[in-house]
Amino acid sequence: MTGRYPGEVDVAVVGSGPAGAAWARTLHENAPDLRVAVFEVGPVLSAPPGDHVKNIADPQARRRAQRASEGPAAEADGEQPPATVDGRRGRPGTFLLGDGFAAGGTGLPVGAMSSNVGGMGAHWTCACPRPGGTERIGFVEDLDDLLDEAERLLGVSAQALADAPLAGEVRRLLGAALDADRPADRRVQPMPLAVRRDDAGRAHWSGPSVVLGDVLERGVALHPETLVERVLREGNGAVRGIAVRDRRDGTTAEVAARTVVVAADALRTPQLLFASGVRPPALGRYLNDQPQVLLAVRLPNEVLAGDGAEDHGDASTAARTAIDGSSGVSWVPFDDDRHPFHGQVMQMDASPVPRPDLPADRPGAYVGLGWFVAKDVRAQDRVEFDETATDDYGMPAPRVHYELTDVDAERLAAARSAITTAAHALGRLIDDEPIELPAGSSLHYQGTTRMGRSDDGTSVCDVNGEVWGVPGLFVAGNGLIPTETACNPTLTTVALAVGGARHVAKTLAHATLDRKDGS
Incomplete structure (x- = not known):
C-alpha cells in the first residue's frame, strides 16, 4: 500500500459512472480472482455508494448530494450555485464547462459534467431505449446479447x-x-x-450502485476523491499503471496495473489520455451532442x-x-x-x-x-486540450469546437x-x-473516443475499447459510440463496457493461469 492506495492491482478503472461500474461488476463476475480498483475524483454521496440521488427522500439531503457533485467551485464556496454562470444555466448535480466551452463555433454553452461516485449516473433520467436502425453499431457482432446483459445490470423494465x-x-x-x-x-x-x-x-431509480451490485463487498476497491493525473506506460508504450493525487490531502502515489480502463466521461476521458501523452488523431474528435x-x-x-x-x-x-x-x-x-x-x-x-x-x-x-x-457527426466537432492552461482540477483545460x-x-x-x-x-x-x-443540453456527449473496425485514424479504440497502439489501455463510456444516435446512450454504453470487460477478464485470467503454471 502507498497511503490509502494499493501498490498494485490487476485492473484500475478510472471513473465510477455506469460504464466504470459495469466494467468492475463484469470483471468480478467473470474473473473473481482479479484485483480490481475503481478511482473516482468526486465524493461518495450515498449509501450504498453510487445510488441515484432521486432515491434520497429528504429534499435538503438530496440538494446537498447534488451540490457535492458540482465540482471544485462547489467545494470551495459551499453555497448554493447561481442560477446561471455568465448567462449559462446549469442543472442541479452538474457543473458547466469553463471558458473554453466555445473555442470555435457555438461550442457547448451548457456542456456539463458531474464529479461524484456514480458520476452522471447518480443524476440521470434512467431512460434505456434500445438503439434502432442506423443508431446500431454494425461491427459489434454480439450487440443484442450485450444489450440484454446491460438491461440486467441496470435493472431495466418497460x-x-x-x-x-x-x-x-x-x-x-x-x-x-x-x-x-x-x-x-x-x-x-x-x-x-x-x-x-x-x-x-415506491419507485427506486437505478444508479451505478445497482450496476455494481455487491462487488464492493466482495473485493472490488473503491477510492473516491482521487484524481488520476496520468496513465503510466512502459518504454514500449504498454500500460504499467496510473499516477494519482489524493484530493483530501494533496499527496500523490503511483498504482501499478496490468490494465487501465478510463471511463471518466466523453470530455474527461480524452483529457486524461491527452495528459498522458496518448494522442491518436481521432482523440476528442467526432463530438456528438444530440x-x-x-x-x-x-x-x-x-x-x-x-x-x-x-x-x-x-x-x-x-x-x-x-x-x-x-x-x-x-x-x-x-x-x-x-x-x-x-x-x-x-x-x-x-x-x-x-x-x-x-x-x-x-x-x-x-x-x-x-x-x-441525431447530430451530423464530423471530425471537426471536437474537444481539444490546452498545453499550458489548466482546469479547476489542474488538468489540461478543454477547448470545445462545435457547431450545427x-x-x-x-x-x-x-x-x-x-x-x-x-x-x-x-x-x-x-x-x-x-x-x-x-447545445450541450442533452448531456449525451458521444464520439470523442470512438471505436472502429481498424486503426485508420478515424477511431481511438477497437471493438473492445482497447486504445490503438497502447496495449492494456482501454476506454469506456458514451465517447465510444461512433454512430449518429438520437436515443439515450446509457444502455449502449453499458453494453459496450460489458463486452470490453468480458474480453479483459478472459485475457487476464488466462495470463494468470499461465503464470501459475509456469508456462
Whole structure:
C-alpha cells in the first residue's frame, strides 16, 4: 500500500459512472480472482455508494448530494450555485464547462459534467431505449446479447411505471396518430426505464450502485476523491499503471496495473489520455451532442376526467397514481424511414427540464414532448486540450469546437414538424412553436473516443475499447459510440463496457493461469 492506495492491482478503472461500474461488476463476475480498483475524483454521496440521488427522500439531503457533485467551485464556496454562470444555466448535480466551452463555433454553452461516485449516473433520467436502425453499431457482432446483459445490470423494465396516471391515454393518443406502418418494435410504447418498484409501490431509480451490485463487498476497491493525473506506460508504450493525487490531502502515489480502463466521461476521458501523452488523431474528435426540441401540451379535459387519479385508495395505490418524479414516460422510438428522431413524452410535473411558466391548475394536465435529433457527426466537432492552461482540477483545460451544420438545420426543421404533429394528437399546444435547447443540453456527449473496425485514424479504440497502439489501455463510456444516435446512450454504453470487460477478464485470467503454471 502507498497511503490509502494499493501498490498494485490487476485492473484500475478510472471513473465510477455506469460504464466504470459495469466494467468492475463484469470483471468480478467473470474473473473473481482479479484485483480490481475503481478511482473516482468526486465524493461518495450515498449509501450504498453510487445510488441515484432521486432515491434520497429528504429534499435538503438530496440538494446537498447534488451540490457535492458540482465540482471544485462547489467545494470551495459551499453555497448554493447561481442560477446561471455568465448567462449559462446549469442543472442541479452538474457543473458547466469553463471558458473554453466555445473555442470555435457555438461550442457547448451548457456542456456539463458531474464529479461524484456514480458520476452522471447518480443524476440521470434512467431512460434505456434500445438503439434502432442506423443508431446500431454494425461491427459489434454480439450487440443484442450485450444489450440484454446491460438491461440486467441496470435493472431495466418497460412496465415498472407503465401504469402511471394518464400514461396509457398518452400512448393511446400518440399511437393512433403515429403508429401506422411502423414495425412492431418501433411503435409508441412505455419507455424502458432503469427503475423498480418496492412492495409499497415506491419507485427506486437505478444508479451505478445497482450496476455494481455487491462487488464492493466482495473485493472490488473503491477510492473516491482521487484524481488520476496520468496513465503510466512502459518504454514500449504498454500500460504499467496510473499516477494519482489524493484530493483530501494533496499527496500523490503511483498504482501499478496490468490494465487501465478510463471511463471518466466523453470530455474527461480524452483529457486524461491527452495528459498522458496518448494522442491518436481521432482523440476528442467526432463530438456528438444530440440537438433537442421541446413542446408542451395541455391534455383534453375528457382525458383528465377519466384518469382516476383522485381515487387514491390505499398507500400503494396513492404511490402509483401521484403525478411526481415516479410518473411514467412514453417512448416514440427512432425509425430511419418514418421517424428519424427519438421521442420522450412525460407529464411536466416529472420532467427533468422544468417549466415554471405553466399554470398548476391540475396535476398531470401538462405533458412535455422532447425530441432528440441525431447530430451530423464530423471530425471537426471536437474537444481539444490546452498545453499550458489548466482546469479547476489542474488538468489540461478543454477547448470545445462545435457547431450545427446545414444537415443539422434540415433535421431540426423536420423534428419541429414531427413534434408538432405529435403534440396536436395529444391536446392543446401551450408553446407557439417548438423550443430548441442550447447545445450541450442533452448531456449525451458521444464520439470523442470512438471505436472502429481498424486503426485508420478515424477511431481511438477497437471493438473492445482497447486504445490503438497502447496495449492494456482501454476506454469506456458514451465517447465510444461512433454512430449518429438520437436515443439515450446509457444502455449502449453499458453494453459496450460489458463486452470490453468480458474480453479483459478472459485475457487476464488466462495470463494468470499461465503464470501459475509456469508456462
